[in-house]
Amino acid sequence: MSDDEVDLELIALLRQHLQGKLTLDDEPETGVLESAEYVYNNSIDVALDMRSCKNAAAVIYAQMQQKDYSPATWSSHELHPKTKDESTVAFIFTMDLLNFSFWSERPEESRFAVEYRGKRWTGYWSLVAALQRALDEGIPITDSHFWQDEEECTLDVLKQVFRSCTDEEMPLLEERLACLREAGTVLYEKYECDITNLIFDAKGSAARLVNLLAQDFKCFRDEHQYEGRKKPVRILKRAQILVADIWACFEGKDYGEFRDIDKITMFADYRIPQILNSMGCLQYSPLLDLAVREKKMIASGDNREVQLRACSIWCVELIRREILKNYPDAHINAILIDFFLYDTIKETESEGKETVPHHRTRSIWY
Numbered sequence: 067m068s069d070d071e072v073d074l075e076l077i078a079l080l081r082q083h084l085q086g087k088l089t090l091d092d093e094p095e096t097g098v099l100e101s102a103e104y105v106y107n108n109s110i111d112v113a114l115d116m117r118s119c120k121n122a123a124a125v126i127y128a129q130m131q132q133k134d135y136s137p138a139t140w141s142s143h144e145l146h147p148k149t150k151d152e153s154t155v156a157f158i159f160t161m162d163l164l165n166f167s168f169w170s171e172r173p174e175e176s177r178f179a180v181e182y183r184g185k186r187w188t189g190y191w192s193l194v195a196a197l198q199r200a201l202d203e204g205i206p207i208t209d210s211h212f213w214q215d216e217e218e219c220t221l222d223v224l225k226q227v228f229r230s231c232t233d234e235e236m237p238l239l240e241e242r243l244a245c246l247r248e249a250g251t252v253l254y255e256k257y258e259c260d261i262t263n264l265i266f267d268a269k270g271s272a273a274r275l276v277n278l279l280a281q282d283f284k285c286f287r288d289e290h291q292y293e294g295r296k297k298p299v300r301i302l303k304r305a306q307i308l309v310a311d312i313w314a315c316f317e318g319k320d321y322g323e324f325r326d327i328d329k330i331t332m333f334a335d336y337r338i339p340q341i342l343n344s345m346g347c348l349q350y351s352p353l354l355d356l357a358v359r360e361k362k363m364i365a366s367g368d369n370r371e372v373q374l375r376a377c378s379i380w381c382v383e384l385i386r387r388e389i390l391k392n393y394p395d396a397h398i399n400a401i402l403i404d405f406f407l408y409d410t411i412k413e414t415e416s417e418g419k420e421t422v423p424h425h426r427t428r429s430i431w432y
């Protein structure tokens with residue numbers, strides 16, 4: 067090809083790329099949004115109410131503006147690490163490796179709780195408090211070498227790390243130990259025991275980092291069969307929230323710099339569906355509504371649970387699009403909407419004002 071022909075070829079490729087028609091190999095997709103839309107279009111137990119979604123978008127945007135929600139909000143939380151260095155990357159990785167299933171059927175005063183810095187922490191915050199407390203006590207809980215050492219990192223040590231100030235133990239402790247062991251082995255075999263090598267391999271792509279986590283770590287591979295669909299439905303909640311926490315903590319710089327961070331979706335846990343349901347955005351069939359209100363267990367991977375999680379992701383995507391349609395310059399993405407919704411439902415819970423329960427699924431995925 068002549069030089070002119072090469073130039074024309076490059077211009078054509080660049081035009082395709084700018085029009086979004088060309089996904090260069092360094093523009094990977096996670097497949098989560100595609101999965102969410104597929105399940106939404108093939109759901110009978112969960113639906114979205116468009117009027118409520120539009121109203122929610124207006125309310126959420128106004129309150130996020132009022133509270134000045136930004137990535138910096140992440141570090142403002144008392145228990146989140148403040149230093150912007152490798153030790154914080156290791157802390158966030160450990161945290162999101164274990165960031166699942168804290169809910170309890172016990173009343174507030176006797177549910178699993180961690181005492182730290184003179185306060186009693188429950189739910190997600192009990193995890194963060196326990197990790198901080200372990201480090202204060204000289205337990206190297208964020209060190210992947212420790213996770214692999216079967217003499218040092220035993221179930222009893224983990225029980226000590228996550229000891230409760232009530233007689234209820236943290237749920238799924240054996241599963242949490244298995245996650246640490248697996249992650250320690252994978253980091254040793256593929257990333258020289260250094261999580262920053264994993265981030266380096268993502269080459270500045272949030273989607274690639276999510277895909278690497280799902281590919282290399284079984285305990286991050288949050289994907290499920292849905293009816294007759296050949297490809298599994300990808301939810302990848304903890305892989306995505308890990309990338310989001312790093313992005314937010316480092317405020318989009320250094321280890322948190324990702325050119326495609328807006329590809330990260332809402333994190334399908336048990337709290338966001340709850341608040342979306344309470345706002346009327348997420349509607350359940352009468353049978354599912356009854357099961358949730360009666361706090362019946364719904365098995366992980368159950369068709370209704372997959373609908374509930376996937377439709378929540380699609381719901382937040384529609385809310386995100388509605389906000390950006392009305393406020394094109396808003397610095398908003400699904401991560402910040404999600405963080406805002408989580409913090410809001412936690413405020414509602416602490417005020418004793420929850421109107422609907424969250425659904426009950428016990429799993430390592432969320």
Ligand SMILES: Nc1nc2c(c(CN[C@H]3C=C[C@H](O)[C@@H]3O)cn2[C@@H]2O[C@H](COP(=O)(O)O)[C@@H](O)[C@H]2O)c(=O)[nH]1
Pocket residue numbers: 139140143165166167168169188189190191332333334335336337338404405406408409432
């Ligand atoms: N979708 C979504 N799920 C989130 C979080 C967080 C905490 N993120 C912090 C970082 C920035 C934000 O501003 C938050 O301060 C925890 N979880 C999930 O919820 C469940 C715990 O619930 P409960 O037992 O009630 O604490 C469990 O599955 C946990 O993985 C979030 O942000 N989004």
